[in-house]
Amino acid sequence: MSNRLILFVSVIAVGFFSACNSNVDPKNDPRFDGNRAMVKLLDSLNQNADPDINYYLSGRRAARMMEKKHNYTNGVDIIKWEAKYCFELLNAGSTEEGIKTLTAMINNYQGGPEKALNDPEFKVVFDLLAVGYLRMGENDNCVSNHNSASCILPLKSKAFHKNTKGSLSAIEVYTQLLRVYPDDLQSRWLMNIAYMTLGKYPTEVPKEYLIPFDALDEKVEGFVPFENLAVDLGVDVNGLAGAAMIEDFNNDGHLDIFCSSYGLIDNVKLFMSDGKGGFVDETDKAMLMGITGGLNAKQADFNNDGFMDILVLRGAWLDKGGEWPNSLLKNNGDGTFSDITISAGMLSFCPTETASWADVNNDGLLDVFIANENNDENQYPCELYINNGNESFSNVANDWGLAGNFGFAKAAIWADFNNDGLQDLFVSCLNYDNKLFMNRGRIGNSKKFKFENIADKAGVTMPKQSFPAIVFDYNNDGLEDIFCTSFPSEKLSRVGEEAALEILGKPSNAEKSRLFKNNGNETFTDVSKEMNLWKQTFAMGFSFGDIDNDGWLDIYAGTGAFEFTSLVPNRVFKNMEGKRFAEITHSSGMAHLQKGHGIAFGDLDNDGDQDIYTTLGGAVEGDNAHNALFANPNHVNHWITMQLQGTKGSRDAQNSKVKITVSTLAGSQSYYHVVGSGGSFGANSIQLEAGLGKASKIESIEVCWHGNPKNKQIFKNVGMDQIIRLVEGKGEIEKTGYNATPLQGKSGGKSCCK
Numbered sequence: 001m002s003n004r005l006i007l008f009v010s011v012i013a014v015g016f017f018s019a020c021n022s023n024v025d026p027k028n029d030p031r032f033d034g035n036r037a038m039v040k041l042l043d044s045l046n047q048n049a050d051p052d053i054n055y056y057l058s059g060r061r062a063a064r065m066m067e068k069k070h071n072y073t074n075g076v077d078i079i080k081w082e083a084k085y086c087f088e089l090l091n092a093g094s095t096e097e098g099i100k101t102l103t104a105m106i107n108n109y110q111g112g113p114e115k116a117l118n119d120p121e122f123k124v125v126f127d128l129l130a131v132g133y134l135r136m137g138e139n140d141n142c143v144s145n146h147n148s149a150s151c152i153l154p155l156k157s158k159a160f161h162k163n164t165k166g167s168l169s170a171i172e173v174y175t176q177l178l179r180v181y182p183d184d185l186q187s188r189w190l191m192n193i194a195y196m197t198l199g200k201y202p203t204e205v206p207k208e209y210l211i212p213f214d215a216l217d218e219k220v221e222g223f224v225p226f227e228n229l230a231v232d233l234g235v236d237v238n239g240l241a242g243a244a245m246i247e248d249f250n251n252d253g254h255l256d257i258f259c260s261s262y263g264l265i266d267n268v269k270l271f272m273s274d275g276k277g278g279f280v281d282e283t284d285k286a287m288l289m290g291i292t293g294g295l296n297a298k299q300a301d302f303n304n305d306g307f308m309d310i311l312v313l314r315g316a317w318l319d320k321g322g323e324w325p326n327s328l329l330k331n332n333g334d335g336t337f338s339d340i341t342i343s344a345g346m347l348s349f350c351p352t353e354t355a356s357w358a359d360v361n362n363d364g365l366l367d368v369f370i371a372n373e374n375n376d377e378n379q380y381p382c383e384l385y386i387n388n389g390n391e392s393f394s395n396v397a398n399d400w401g402l403a404g405n406f407g408f409a410k411a412a413i414w415a416d417f418n419n420d421g422l423q424d425l426f427v428s429c430l431n432y433d434n435k436l437f438m439n440r441g442r443i444g445n446s447k448k449f450k451f452e453n454i455a456d457k458a459g460v461t462m463p464k465q466s467f468p469a470i471v472f473d474y475n476n477d478g479l480e481d482i483f484c485t486s487f488p489s490e491k492l493s494r495v496g497e498e499a500a501l502e503i504l505g506k507p508s509n510a511e512k513s514r515l516f517k518n519n520g521n522e523t524f525t526d527v528s529k530e531m532n533l534w535k536q537t538f539a540m541g542f543s544f545g546d547i548d549n550d551g552w553l554d555i556y557a558g559t560g561a562f563e564f565t566s567l568v569p570n571r572v573f574k575n576m577e578g579k580r581f582a583e584i585t586h587s588s589g590m591a592h593l594q595k596g597h598g599i600a601f602g603d604l605d606n607d608g609d610q611d612i613y614t615t616l617g618g619a620v621e622g623d624n625a626h627n628a629l630f631a632n633p634n635h636v637n638h639w640i641t642m643q644l645q646g647t648k649g650s651r652d653a654q655n656s657k658v659k660i661t662v663s664t665l666a667g668s669q670s671y672y673h674v675v676g677s678g679g680s681f682g683a684n685s686i687q688l689e690a691g692l693g694k695a696s697k698i699e700s701i702e703v704c705w706h707g708n709p710k711n712k713q714i715f716k717n718v719g720m721d722q723i724i725r726l727v728e729g730k731g732e733i734e735k736t737g738y739n740a741t742p743l744q745g746k747s748g749g750k751s752c753c754k
Contacts (some may be wrong), residue, residue: 010360034341035337046196058620059093065085065491083667090622092622102128122295123163130170131170133167135166137161138151138164139166140161141197155197159197171194178191184719188500189500193567198597208588213569218583218584223587224633224634225587226547228628228629228709233746235629237257237269240618241295242294242597242615243258243259243268243296243597243598244600245257246600247308247685248687249308249331250272253736254275255603257271259598260598260615261293261617262391262619263614277742291329291339293312295317297312298368300368301306303391311352312327314353315350319373319642322351323350324349328341340391352368352380358654359649361386364646364650366689368385369383371412372410373409379405381397381403382406382409386738400449400450402425402451408431409429410430410468411469412426413426413471413543417479423655430466430489437451439451440452458523460514462526463485463486463511466484466485467484467487474515474575476551480517485538485557487540488536491538494565495568502536508536512537513535513537514528515528531580532583533581534581541557541570541599542557542558546689547572547612547632549609549692551577551669551671555575557570569593571583573590589630594617595610595616595623597615597616598613598677600612603689605742606641608641613629614630631743637691638662638721640720641723642687645725646705646706647729647730649728650706654686655706656674656707657704657707659700660673664694667693671691674707698718700715702714702715718733
């Protein structure tokens with residue numbers, strides 16, 4: 001019997017015996033049998049995780065290496081083994097031990113430290129030592145003594161390191177490295193960052209090594225930088241890469257925050273709005289204690305009961321070490337969530353971090369596609385769960401032709417690309433061609449639907465090393481466009497070097513991102529260069545929203561890679577009326593240096609503009625960081641927020657298409673939106689938050705419910721700058737009466753993470 005099967009049998013047994021208990025105390029309530037079973041399963045998987053195949057477990061791996069030792073006699077092999085051991089120590093968070101061991105290696109080098117420095121085979125030891133000191137500086141300052149300005153470029157005095165030992169030591173090592181290896185752009189990049197952490201950038205950086213971090217930024221008149229309020233509001237979770245979600249989970253008119261962390265023992269977090277501009281950690285009350293891990297999450301009201309549910313995705317990047325179950329968390333409407341993964345028929349053990357909800361067969365129920373990660377050695381079929389309508393699902397991926405080996409599938413997004421009322425599927429595939437499955441409708445009288453992969457003839461197979469993607473209408477022409485970034489594996493240990501090359505205007509052979517404009521005939525045109533997005537962002541988190549309410553959708557990219565050296569700012573691209581994107585990373589207030597993953601847009605204070613919550617941190621035990629909540633101070637333009645409620649189709653109205661036409665000085669202007677959670681890594685609020693620019697009035701709001709062009713409603717006489725509710729089939733516009741509740745900011749909360 002396989003280990004997974006044994007675990008599964010144990011889970012079922014736990015569920016059975018729990019169900020026999022008639023006590024309805026929360027700890028024994030049968031509604032939470034699935035929670036208890038999942039907690040036991042996750043704990044067992046964690047206890048039995050194999051460090052040889054689970055990238056996250058650096059601490060166990062280092063201990064195993066030291067236990068086994070080595071029997072190498074060749075000097076180069078010994079150096080590689082010892083460097084690998086120190087690499088694992090640093091990843092595990094054993095920074096001081098790593099620095100101590102690396103220093104000893106250098107001092108014990110035959111011929112002394114200077115000879116060691118000139119040995120190209122030994123350079124990796126100096127590289128690791130410098131990174132160790134950088135991480136020491138981060139741990140002593142950005143993590144342990146975290147504040148709202150920490151790690152956000154350009155660093156302000158509040159973010160300068162008070163404990164300077166780490167950065168000073170890193171500068172010393174980088175100075176030595178650059179003396180011998182003057183073309184080492186990675187060391188040069190990280191040296192500049194070290195100087196900035198001390199408040200000595202740019203004035204004290206040696207002229208020959210200076211990198212102008214803001215060289216790519218453009219000035220956008222009137223834009224006001226965002227402010228990080230996570231510390232003050234108590235939502236600055238200290239963890240690893242994970243999910244970020246903004247949603248109203250209790251229907252009180254105030255958006256809440258859900259997040260996760262990649263760590264095997266890291267609990268998910270649920271912060272409920274208190275309705276007064278603050279948040280309360282209600283993870284325990286929600287019965288979510290023990291629900292751990294997860295690199296991404298997507299929400300949907302899958303059972304049409306009016307409350308948003310959550311799908312947590314696990315196991316990404318880990319191949320055989322990622323045979324972890326996902327969690328379907330049913331919102332009970334009373335502040336609690338039930339893990340119904342097993343009873344819903346969705347228990348599987350496949351590595352994934354990407355999924356997308358949509359009503360695929362147009363039966364009024366939301367279905368979900370989960371894209372699992374495959375390679376030539378290990379096959380984990382993708383899953384298409386069709387909603388049965390009784391809180392259970394049936395996996396039809398194989399029967400419908402969507403279970404194939406798509407490589408390391410990194411983004412999966414349902415969208416109606418040809419406006420025919422059927423949901424199509426875009427899948428970005430690392431090291432494989434991207435897929436674009438067009439939904440050709442029901443096959444005869446069967447329940448089966450036909451999908452045709454047209455990616456090649458549509459022109460969207462690239463980038464070859466695709467990672468996150470977004471589908472949005474960047475030019476407001478009523479057609480959904482695709483933006484897909486690249487994550488070149490051969491460059492992941494040299495992210496700083498690539499960032500330096502771009503800023504310094506030097507050529508790089510790294511694969512770039514692609515923006516594909518929808519031509520309206522099932523083909524796309526690559527417009528990356530003319531739109532100023534022909535860049536290598538190393539994006540992980542990725543989503544879109546309207547950061548200044550001008551009516552044009554902007555992009556936020558959470559950047560980084562696995563290694564500690566990946567200290568590059570998260571990037572912001574402002575949409576200049578569909579003609580091009582201007583980079584405003586450094587002037588945005590959101591250029592966070594720590595690795596960005598989940599990105600979620602949502603109006604957290606009901607003031608009409610979108611705030612951003614982002615989950616920060618890496619993928620190994622020691623690469624933790626504090627999450628950020630960027631409050632939006634841009635209040636100049638008009639806006640409208642719409643809560644759409646379906647009646648004939650899914651209640652949360654996902655995939656409904658909305659056209660807002662406004663009057664401006666230049667004439668009528670239309671803005672196009674689709675109801676959904678946004679990008680591939682992170683989950684925006686489902687309510688539709690739309691900027692209206694300098695509009696003088698709203699002429700009309702046209703809703704194609706659930707994307708069906710035959711189910712269209714037009715609403716007129718809608719006032720601007722308010723939150724309204726539109727109900728399918730109902731002509732009246734409901735005014736919610738929700739008012740702005742300013743975020744507490746500096747007058748508010750207590751950090752959850754100190």
